[in-house]
Amino acid sequence: MQTEILFTVEEAPEGGYVARALGQGIFVQADTLPELREQVRDAVSCHFESGDKPRLIRLHFVRDEVLAA
Template sequence: MKELVFHVTQESDGGYCAKAVGEGIITQGDTWEELREMVLDATRGYYDTAEELPEQIRLELVHSEVLAVA
């Protein structure tokens, strides 16, 4: 696999939650730096062999906002 993509959301407490697209990997971190470390650790632990590991990981910060119309 060339690239593994994680969708990242910021939680109400300020921390971050990351979910891999198409894989069952979910992790979280209190800071962006901690999240990066946790994503790497979770990814390495998810795959059985080094050959299965992605060449790179993309973190996509998802921003969602609801606007009232009326």
């Protein structure tokens, strides 16, 4: 059983957020951060059997900024 699962979270180009689990086939989209958190919890619950479900879900927010020189 893994104790933690890590998701990378990015702002979607069309608005909202997308989250992808590293090392797992889990992908979710939502319009707001509270919705995203709920979607991630639900996806993890559906993806794992109850005994194999990670105890911690970590969200790593990734944001690119482009600066003009």
